[in-house]
Amino acid sequence: MDENSFAGADRASDPSVSAGLSPAISPLTTPELSTALLGRYAGPCPRYTSYPTADRFAAMIAGEGSTANSEGKPWDALKDVETLSLYVHIPFCRSLCYFCACNKVITRQYGLASSYLDRVLEEARWYRERVAGVPVTQLHLGGGTPTYLNDSDLTRLVHGLQEVFNLQPGDDAEYSIEADPRVLEVETLDTLRGLGFNRLSMGIQDFNPDVQRAINRICPPEQVRALTHAARERGFRSISYDLIYGLPGQDVASLERTIDTVIDLAPDRIALYHYAHLPHRFKAQRLISSDLIPSPESKIAMQLAAARRLTDAGYLFLGVDHFSRPDDPMAAAAARGQLARNFQGYTLMPADALVGLGASAISYSRDGYWQNHHGQKEYASAIATGGQAICRGWQLDDDDRLRQWMIMELMCHLRLDKRAIVLRTGVPFEQYFAAELERLQPLIADGLLRDNVDDLEVTERGRWFLRNIAAAFDRYLHGSDPQAQYSRVL
Ligand code: SF4
Missing domain, CATH: 3.20.20.70 (Aldolase class I)
Incomplete structure (x- = not known):
């Protein structure tokens, strides 16, 4: 596409912007996004490029x-x-x-x-x-x-x-x-x-x-x-x-x-x-x-x-x-x-x-994450000694894997199928995640999320607050060790 033809393109005539698309890419509308609403969710929150987040990684050799x-x-x-x-x-x-x-x-x-x-x-x-x-x-x-x-x-x-x-x-x-x-x-x-x-x-x-x-x-x-x-x-x-x-x-x-x-x-x-x-x-x-x-x-x-x-x-x-x-x-x-x-x-x-190579690089597999030394000196010395520079990481347990999948579903597909979770846990969603649902009540009240019978569904407004929604399911964020310092959403 000629780049100039894109600017200001008529979206109604673009077939990819027609009805039937996933809500993940429906045209953005910003009604009712008030300063007060944005301000309410502007505090520190992880970005969830991984779960658990990298600040939780522990020593790993x-x-x-x-x-x-x-x-x-x-x-x-x-x-x-x-x-x-x-x-x-x-x-x-x-x-x-x-x-x-x-x-x-x-x-x-x-x-x-x-x-x-x-x-x-x-x-x-x-x-x-x-x-x-x-x-x-x-x-x-x-x-x-x-x-x-x-x-x-x-x-x-x-x-x-x-x-x-x-x-x-x-x-x-x-x-x-x-x-x-x-x-x-x-x-x-x-x-x-x-x-x-x-x-x-x-x-x-x-x-x-x-x-x-x-x-x-x-x-x-x-x-x-x-x-x-x-x-x-x-x-x-x-x-x-x-x-x-x-x-x-x-x-x-x-x-x-x-x-x-x-x-x-x-x-x-x-x-x-x-x-x-x-x-x-x-x-x-x-x-x-x-x-x-x-x-x-x-x-x-x-x-x-x-x-x-x-x-x-x-x-x-x-x-x-x-x-x-x-x-x-x-x-x-x-x-x-x-x-x-x-x-x-x-x-x-x-x-x-x-596989992440170089100072501070993070790798992952289905079993967890591992990260290299951050500093140049430590990285160089570790490579010279053992050919690798791994210093910290995280081995996923079953609960981590479940929450990792749930956070990805919410952030990428804007929906969480409760039935899939019951199949994985054998426990009713409302029972396994009672505390999380409690945390989500203000977000549901603010119209960011719908709690349907079979799924949780991110609303149009909620797409602005995916980090906050995901955070409700972060076991470590709400655990006894609130060590992390995350960037503010705004
Ligand atoms: S100083 Fe930081 S932002 Fe600037 S080029 Fe280097 S990495 Fe990028």
Whole structure:
């Protein structure tokens, strides 16, 4: 589709926006979304890219098979998987964005990145026997800034991964990379496409020059436009932009101007994240004056305005910050009830397991999660000692598995079949989840959820509060150890 024909497209004439679609992608309407309602659910809440959430992981050491909550090695289940996702964390960045809460290393010493790659490839070899021959249907490079790597090292990385893993060729597999448009040459797009990458995710945040200065991330829209065109010309079939609201100096009018520019550029997918200002936890954020942070009311107004602008232009709201064009496969997957969720948010191709390589990377299998050391020194030393860097994780028990499935159902399919739960537990839903249903009463009263005889059903309004709905089923959030500090919803 020509990108200009998308902006302001007549949604009524678009067949994918007609009746009969899953409620997950019905056109977004925002009636009765009052400031008071949004404010009521704006407090800290996990994003549920995993369950249990990563802050609950306990010490876990490869070779000893021990966790705080049970004995076991979740990576043993890799031998039974039929498809695999691969994630590689590239933590290096050329300069510091003041809002950043990622695991990153700001450096101009390129040699650090090159030797880090040696370690990542060493770690990959630790998995060789464990995943022998399993088709890898999804590869994602995240960061940090994966495009910090030069073309030769990007090639070295992918070729090195190919020596260990069975990376599937062609566009049936999903090869995606997070790109910083300030650190991406058009020639690198050729290299990436040649290596099989077909999805590009660009961190935009905001186009307003004042906001860009306040967060130390200057990137003119022309640069993004040129890269977007170049990526399309080279056959990248999905381009995604990350935007943030609640940044210093932002207001509704300036964010709307950014959204208008974005709509003009017509990315296939958009993630619109809330900025959580937590300077006590993230050192970089201390460089932002708290006086410049918009008020909670202003953030709510921004979220509403941005979402309305996007949906008026034809984008579909998938839930939890994510929008897609109606012709994007993500919209079709939502319509078929085939969306899933992983650490990158919504995904089309959930594999049976994920292997995460690099500092702080998280992996999972049907039996649980495991995560690498966060710091460069610890990661390097662990790889040098044992070829892997696992330090914490979680072995799932039956109750975890049940709740994990329920949270995914609610967040991806907006419905929870009570009968399926009775089949799994042998106990009536209302009995097993009496405390959870009690917690949900205010949300039901607010019209976010319907408690039907056979299912729980997220309403149109409830799609804005999927994190809050899911949180009702989080056993650990409501347990005796409220240790976690989550970002606010708004
Ligand atoms: S926002 Fe991205 S580019 Fe900026 S410092 Fe953080 S990881 Fe690096």
